[in-house]
Amino acid sequence: MNYTGNSNDITSKEQFNFVRWFKSGKVQKRLVICSFSFLPLLLLIVFTYLPFYKMIEFSFYNMKYTGPQEWVGLQNYVDVFQRDDCFKALKLSFYYMAASFVQLGIALFFASILSFKTKGGAFIKGAMFFPYLISGIAVGFIFKFFYARGFVLDSLLQAVGFHLDQLPYWIQDTSINNGSLAATSVWRYMGQNMVLFIGAIMSVDQTLYEAADIDGANKLQRFLYVMLPGIKNIVILNMILSITGSLSAFEPPYVITKGNMGTGTYFVIMNRIAYENQKVGLASAMAVVLLVIIILCAIAQKVFFNYLFTDADEKEALRAKKNRKKMLKAKVENTQGGQVRDGN
Amino acid sequence: MEIKKLQTIVLGILKYCVLVFGAFVAIIPVLVCVFTAFKTDEEYQSTSPMTLPRNWTYFNNFVIAFKKANMLVGFRNTFLVLIVVLIFSIIMGTMIAYVLNRFVFRGNALIRNLFLFAALLPGIATQVTVYKIMYSLNLINTLPGYMLVMAGTDVISIYIFLQFFENLPVSLDESAILDGCTYFGVFFRILLPLLKPAIVTVTILKCVGIYNEYYMSNLYLQSKDLKTISTALFTFTGPYGSQYNYICAGVLITILPALIIFLIFQKQIYSGLTDGAVKG
Numbered sequence: 001m002n003y004t005g006n007s008n009d010i011t012s013k014e015q016f017n018f019v020r021w022f023k024s025g026k027v028q029k030r031l032v033i034c035s036f037s038f039l040p041l042l043l044l045i046v047f048t049y050l051p052f053y054k055m056i057e058f059s060f061y062n063m064k065y066t067g068p069q070e071w072v073g074l075q076n077y078v079d080v081f082q083r084d085d086c087f088k089a090l091k092l093s094f095y096y097m098a099a100s101f102v103q104l105g106i107a108l109f110f111a112s113i114l115s116f117k118t119k120g121g122a123f124i125k126g127a128m129f130f131p132y133l134i135s136g137i138a139v140g141f142i143f144k145f146f147y148a149r150g151f152v153l154d155s156l157l158q159a160v161g162f163h164l165d166q167l168p169y170w171i172q173d174t175s176i177n178n179g180s181l182a183a184t185s186v187w188r189y190m191g192q193n194m195v196l197f198i199g200a201i202m203s204v205d206q207t208l209y210e211a212a213d214i215d216g217a218n219k220l221q222r223f224l225y226v227m228l229p230g231i232k233n234i235v236i237l238n239m240i241l242s243i244t245g246s247l248s249a250f251e252p253p254y255v256i257t258k259g260n261m262g263t264g265t266y267f268v269i270m271n272r273i274a275y276e277n278q279k280v281g282l283a284s285a286m287a288v289v290l291l292v293i294i295i296l297c298a299i300a301q302k303v304f305f306n307y308l309f310t311d312a313d314e315k316e317a318l319r320a321k322k323n324r325k326k327m328l329k330a331k332v333e334n335t336q337g338g339q340v341r342d343g344n
Numbered sequence: 345m346e347i348k349k350l351q352t353i354v355l356g357i358l359k360y361c362v363l364v365f366g367a368f369v370a371i372i373p374v375l376v377c378v379f380t381a382f383k384t385d386e387e388y389q390s391t392s393p394m395t396l397p398r399n400w401t402y403f404n405n406f407v408i409a410f411k412k413a414n415m416l417v418g419f420r421n422t423f424l425v426l427i428v429v430l431i432f433s434i435i436m437g438t439m440i441a442y443v444l445n446r447f448v449f450r451g452n453a454l455i456r457n458l459f460l461f462a463a464l465l466p467g468i469a470t471q472v473t474v475y476k477i478m479y480s481l482n483l484i485n486t487l488p489g490y491m492l493v494m495a496g497t498d499v500i501s502i503y504i505f506l507q508f509f510e511n512l513p514v515s516l517d518e519s520a521i522l523d524g525c526t527y528f529g530v531f532f533r534i535l536l537p538l539l540k541p542a543i544v545t546v547t548i549l550k551c552v553g554i555y556n557e558y559y560m561s562n563l564y565l566q567s568k569d570l571k572t573i574s575t576a577l578f579t580f581t582g583p584y585g586s587q588y589n590y591i592c593a594g595v596l597i598t599i600l601p602a603l604i605i606f607l608i609f610q611k612q613i614y615s616g617l618t619d620g621a622v623k624g
Contacts, residue, residue: 043496
């Protein structure tokens with residue numbers, strides 16, 4: 001039974017036209033899929049998943065880049081939370097997190113003004129946004145100069161009546177230096193957040209604002225009841241991104257203080273442990289801990305979006321859209337299948 | 345009525361005060377750098393940073409900064425990396441997005457999830473082990489190696505292309521295929537030209553990212569003639585640690601190309617950024 005089936009196939013294959021077979025949908029489809037996804041997948045595996053796997057593996061060893069490896073179990077993870085520098089760096093990211101919430105608030109404020117016709121608005125928007133395009137290293141230098149004793153900030157404050165003796169050392173004073181450094185990232189990223197918010201505000205139906213004005217809503221009411229609901233998704237998204245962003249602060253503290261004086265952020269400390277101290281195992285464990293935090297944030301984001309911010313109608317519409325797409329795809333498949341059969 | 349009018353005027357003035365203050369805070373750190381970069385050594389030491397330079401045509405600091413930090417090499421390398429990585433990212437990103445969006449096959453969802461998860465991994469974190477892999481591939485201290493890492497860890501552009509494909513109707517492909525076009529033809533002749541806006545977005549985001557990238561170039565390009573613009577600038581932490589008139593000049597040199605591009609492509613940059621962020 002099986003045998004005859006096979007022999008039938010062979011006879012049909014004898015007549016088959018290679019060019020035609022090659023041009024048939026199914027073969028071409030496979031060819032396209034394989035050739036188009038080979039390189040991206042290879043790179044993805046080599047530079048993301050292989051390192052990821054190795055990272056988890058290394059985190060259980062005490063090792064350097066070269067030389068013997070020693071299995072230490074969970075000791076590296078214990079160290080992440082017990083070593084003074086690592087755990088302090090984790091706590092430090094709260095500074096940056098707080099700063100990023102301030103930053104989002106300021107961004108939202110300016111966005112709500114600049115989304116409407118303002119004279120000189122384009123210039124102000126550009127001025128506020130441009131810091132985002134400056135490299136982290138340059139930002140570091142700019143603010144190293146800015147905060148240096150007796151230089152920019154000090155002379156600015158002296159100009160408005162402060163005395164140099166009243167002013168703190170912005171970088172050396174350990175009670176405020178992390179605030180100073182976190183402020184640099186507010187300066188750098190506020191404009192970017194603002195541009196995103198402006199984009200979101202512009203995409204809210206303009207007639208809603210007009211309607212609110214006609215109904216006699218004041219500016220604050222318009223902001224709270226018309227604008228904010230329209231852009232809440234992007235606000236939440238930015239809040240969650242700012243959590244991961246605050247864990248990855250690197251360049252400004254690296255340039256300004258090299259992570260000294262209690263300003264070592266997570267990545268600065270990790271960089272030191274990985275390359276200066278060559279404790280690859282510990283650095284890997286730090287990376288894994290960071291990853292876990294980020295995954296938790298991502299899950300929180302999903303939960304937020306799914307349960308709090310999508311109402312039933314939207315969900316229904318989304319599902320319908322998906323179904324339609326599936327059907328379309330199935331249709332394409334079918335017609336291709338038909339072509340193949342006709343061709344053979 | 346009168347009161348209301350007065351209120352709007354006061355509010356308007358207040359609004360402008362706040363806006364101008366915001367713009368002032370955004371500009372002042374850079375503006376002071378501009379002042380300082382034009383000052384002679386003696387002038388820099390004797391005047392407050394807030395005073396204007398005596399001579400706006402004193403370019404000596406720029407010349408010194410440009411030479412000392414080897415910026416010509418930095419610009420050349422950054423430019424090379426930019427071109428190659430952009431081409432790679434765009435070709436690979438559009439291809440994989442085409443496959444993932446247009447074909448139903450086993451593993452499609454898996455590949456999507458692999459890319460999704462990869463986007464969560466913060467770049468710097470995995471470098472500890474990427475470094476080891478690069479080392480075993482003999483790619484440390486080579487420009488192609490750095491390009492490969494930069495192109496290989498790029499997930500954002502794939503997302504932007506995927507999102508854009510969602511909005512290109514499948515009927516386009518169908519009719520082309522009915523007309524006898526092959527899948528390759530559909531991709532290269534029909535879809536790729538339509539992807540132009542997405543390609544612009546990716547180009548903008550990548551340019552910003554690559555031009556400002558420091559961590560990986562510092563890690564993988566350590567020899568002197570392989571420095572990129574960020575690592576070249578970083579050399580100022582060393583011997584010129586407190587000669588801020590040189591440092592500011594160096595900073596301004598690296599900022600200038602970004603400023604020019606920003607002034608020309610302002611609109612595209614804003615919209616590119618907004619498009620890039622919505623990927624979620």
